[in-house]
Amino acid sequence: MTQTSPETSPEMSQVLMIARSIAGETGHTMLTRLVESLSQYLDTAFVAVTYAEGTPPTHARALYALRDQQAAEGIRYALDGTPCARVYAGETLTVPCGIADLYPREAGLEGYIGIPLRAADGTVLGHLAVFSDTPITRSEVATAIATIFALRAEAELRRLAGEADRKRLIADLTRLNTRLQRGYADLRRESAQKTGLMGLIAHDLRRPLSALMSQAELGLARCAAATPDIARVSAAFTKVVANADRMSHLIDATLDRARAEGEALTLSPQPCDLPGLVRIAAEANRDDAARKSIALAVTPSPAIPATLDETLVISAIDNLISNAVKYTAPGGTVDVTVETDTVADTATIAVTDTGQGLTPDDLDRAFGRFQTLSARPTGGEGSTGLGLANVREIARAHGGTVCAESDGPGKGSRFSLTLPLLANTR
Template identity: 30%
Template sequence: MHDVKILIVEDEGVEALDIQHRLISLGYPTPDIAFSGEEAVQKAGEISPDLVLMDIMLPGEIDGITAAELIKACLDIPVIYLTAYADDNTLQRAKITEPNGYIIKPFRERELHITIDMALYKHQIEKKLKESEKWLATTLRSIGDAVITTDQNGLVTFMNPVAEVLTGWQLEEGRYKKLTEVFNIINMYTRKPAENPVKKVLQEGFTVGLANHTILINRNGAEIPIDDSAAPIKDSRENIIGVVLVFRDVTERKEAEEALRRSEERYRELAEKLRVADERKNEFLAVLSHELRNPLTSIRNSLFILDQAEPGGEQARRAKGILERQVGQLSRLVDDLLDITRITRNKIRLQRERIELNELVRQTIEDHRALFEASGVQLETEFAPAALFLQADRVRLVQVVGNLLQNAAKFTGHGGKTRVSIESDTAKQRAIIRVADTGVGMAPEQVSRLFQPFMQAEITIDRSRGGLGLGLALSKGLVELHGGEISASSAGLGKGSEFVVSLPLDSISGAELQDVPAEGPRRSRRVLIIDDYTDIAESLRELLELNNHKVAVAYNGPDGIAKAREFRPEILLCDIGLPRMNGYEVAGAFRRDEELSNVYLVAMTGYAL
């Protein structure tokens, strides 16, 4: 109290001195005196008083009201107005400056003392409140979430910088506007306006959160996914005086959730594909077991017959025929498996040459005619009227056409019909092969899966049709390697099927092609075989010797190299997967040896991929 510095502003000297003496008598330090508005502003800046007693009616350009306004604005010093009289206009001006008190002249010391204490107390409270508000505003501006406050009518009173960025509204523009104008939210999926959270808080009086999938449409029309909560602001009597709304941009979280959802969906699809693949694998293994056991059983039976039958007799000839057919069947099964794997891994290389399609198909049909006759299926053909030349791998195209013919014979019942036709599409420069039958036909769902490996249109427990279901998958891969397409269609079960192959015609004229030189006469060669599989080595030796070649055999790499130095072979047939010293190492040793470096090397392996 007694260290409070007071500045008296009074143009009447006697009056100023009287107030000074009264303050001293009340225990205040000797106050300074200013006699004009200009002097008051100057002294306030110099001495920084704790309070100013300001006469309203001052002479000069700056009256008491103006001086008080300047002092409060620049120095934040409380002001008490002293006045004996004033008109309404002057008093209204004084109110605008928000003084800390009024004293009407004349006054008593007690009145002066109480007014000063109240002014200082009020100023102290206001200063703390301003500091608290400043601290709160600074805190709200610095947090990462967006904050909007409203009054009890739902009008915006505050927005922090994050809220300004997200909504597109500056605080000064948005203040006292309806929240729904500044904070425009909709449901992400229905596109309908979302419930106003502030309105709900004002009605129900407790904290609420936004529903999921809420979009904020900002002032510029941009859409931002958000989540938020709104809570009531209450006074000391628990009356709601406003609402604070806190919200945040959840774009990254939504993107992460969507990425997670897509990932889970992708994994579910992969899991389903793996499940289907596992089922198909199990079905394939069951079919493969059947297709291997049947030929092996026939081979074992035939070997027993050969042991018991008279050499060269009818039983021996029939057993030999069975052996040839069943070994051929096993070879085709293995070749189909290898081919489908090679196609999948892009390991097949076509040996292209210029071929005439009519002739190739005609020869392939003749090779399979006995199959149709045995099945009681009528075979009709129609060839293109003119030659159709392709640049293609002859063996692979025969394989494709053969697969289609075998399919037709297999799935067309006795008395049915198969028609093979060839035509050309000159506009598209394509040759077309059609194979149509009157057989078992297919359901639509079977057509869509027909060219997948290990698929057959009919799967029955007796496996009367036979095969691994690889032929059409192989055909599709081989046709596509030639730049062509293959398709299948059926009117339904029991209504037959049609397969169509489209291949690009050759654009090279016959004059550009050179004749392949004729193969020279064969002569006896010196051949060395290195293979750790004794049966293969010995059977290959006998086969070559039957063709008048001189043959030596070794069963591992070091022995093979030693034997080569003695035997001096022209040709080496060497297994790659040898123990101790593999085929690559054997080949390297041959190439480094001056005496063996010119030997023609041929690699042999059961790993055919």
Template identity: 30%
Template sequence: MTLSKYLSRLSPRMLALVFFVMILGGSFVSTTYLYRQAEQQEEAAIRVHVRNLAEAAAGLVDVELHESIQKPEQIATENYQRLLRPLVAFHRRHSSIQYLWTARILAGDRQQQLVLETVMDDTIRMRQEQLGRKQQSFPALAVFDLTATSAKSIPALRAGKVYTFDSLLYTDSTGAYVEARAPLQDQAGNLIGYVGVDFAKDSYDSRIRKVRRAGLITVLLALVTSILVTQVMAEMRRQTFAHLAHVERAEAEMRAQRDAAAKANAAKGELLRIASHDLKNPLAAIAGMSGLLLKMLRARPDQTAVKDEVEVLDTIHGSARHMSEIVRGILTNEGLEQGGVPFQPAATDVAKLVGDVLRFNAPAAQRKNLAIHEEITAGLVATADAKLLREAFDNYVSNAIKYSPPGRSITISLSAGPAAGEWEFAVRDEGPGLSAEDQARLFEKFRKLTPRPTGGESSTGLGLSIVKAIAGLHHGQVGCDSAPGRGSRFWLRLPLVPPTA
């Protein structure tokens, strides 16, 4: 028997009851599903909000000053209060926060030391008590073992990422919270601690109750108006779309904030570019004039040059040249990244180019009594931008000379690469070598690594990033094979004919 025939046999009252149950059941199922979706979206929005709070609070901490706080007696110092005040002000602006603190990672990630805690401030403590929140304060600079749950945050923090605990409500001895931690890193990018933010459970419950209340109201409305199908559906759609619109507005605001940050970074880059251009010519003039005066003083036949004058001019000349190198590096890097440097590939005698670079760097090598060994494949011709290649080769060779101890040797090689259709330029030195941490940051801009030049030479921290950018234009690769105490081998591998040529 078909459903239509079965329904046709029912009395009007029974038929009305069947439709009522069907409509009510459908309304209940639909409303329950939509409520659960809304609850999940609200929970996700809370987690994002707490992550943003932790990241913003981390930006208020002076990491260098934070590292100087080591002893309990420093709590009463002005430096400690300077660190604490911005976090207290931040906590006051965000009443949903229950705990805001910083900690230092110790003992191979097995312990942590509490450094700052806003609950130490009387106004924060009083407001928390007014909100009915139980407060538990730990002694500042006390050391605690990391629990297994707490230790899960360390890998993400070491990677420079904000960590939110997997459980929506993180529970420990002080209560239950939505907790996020943002890393505190030194200038070298090393993790020294974190900022923790605990989103109060009452704030979480309040937001979730609003969603549940909306769901309950929807169910009640569906129950009361289930007979009037169109009104039920209209009410459900109105409430559902209103909530979705709220979520979309929140997401749009977050996207707008992200776009504003990107524009700010772009403006900062533009300002840096303008400043670099305005500095370039004056620095070149200072370097040129000081070099000329230095040469004139040293060439006096009557030996009347005053030693102090020569030293001052030598310092001015060296500093101006170093600043010129930095400005030139910034402009080159910017041009390579933004497409401002023209890429003009053509048939290039790579072996001849290597020879030119070695002759240019020979005086610097001779001053340090360095032996240069050449393993050059003669006649190697590739399609490349000769000007950019010269820049890349020179950066590799000059770096090897800077970081090699006097009296050692450097090996320059040019040969076919490991893969078909590519060639390799490599520079091997007998310098101090590089740790795994240094190698991970090797080709980043403005990275000063652990090894230092052995002859007092200057370093801008831009050369290797320029080599990487040049390799990218040629669809090539850069790399380094090294270990502490075993020297380093820097290599550049490019196709004989780039795809864009």
């Protein structure tokens, strides 16, 4: 008795035929070829690759479908009362005949094969549906073949979904980058205004300070005379007191203005993805880190929906990362993480480096304005002493906090910014 080898069996020949028809194809072409080839092999009345609508799924919409060997478009149907509902629940279902007896909506049809198509996390994102108007012979073989090519369709759907996610991410990053650039332009304008203010203050302080010093020197000289002229000494020191008083009032006025500006920091909160903001800030520092051979790593994090002022938060994170790069020696590392506290409904962005570390005195003064700490930039970078103070102000404006930690000089440091996921807009 002659046996048919697996390589030459009709089923294997059909498998090879279908495999060749979709070899090297991707995207819409691959799925179209798959549906066409499967339809020819199983002699189907209707075959389709669908995706789910609704959570949980209530409808199926066909990406590609053939009805009686002809392309069919605009196919969408409710899952209730169909065998497809069981497939969307995760079951591989084969009904060789009598499908209409079980599901009256399928009147006029006989056989059915349904195979779920899953996303990477295991959820059902679509299915391969095959209907025939005659009983399906050798249903186990037919189901096995359909399953092989359902897996190929599943992989393709995952690829298409990943591509769509990538395009959405690029669009989001482009949008956020545009906002970041606008925000930086505003910050540069504000910085220029503050620089001008500081120049004006320095100019206004120079004259009373110069007069104070000259009158003090004159008074000291007259005090050292063999016969001090008390009246002139008194007049000189009266002028010293007057100029010192003038300087004191100027400084008080400057501090009042600074406080008013601090209180005027307003937020423009809007929905955003916090890890997306972290990635933007990290990318802004990627080149600086590379120039110093510093490994800058951002620990992957799932999406964290938040309502924050994107520009200010990116600026704060950028300050923390740029400081870490600035004070870390070439060859070091900077790690950025994002963690959430579901109880407090907050998220913490932490930047940890292997840099110069901080003294206890540094930790006490780290977030003050114009503070010079013990660490020095390792690549000749400049420092204004304002970056960490700005981070603190941004954190406070959102109702959050910022803190610094270090085990001491030479042992690196960790700066963490904790923000409520819903900004305080009062």
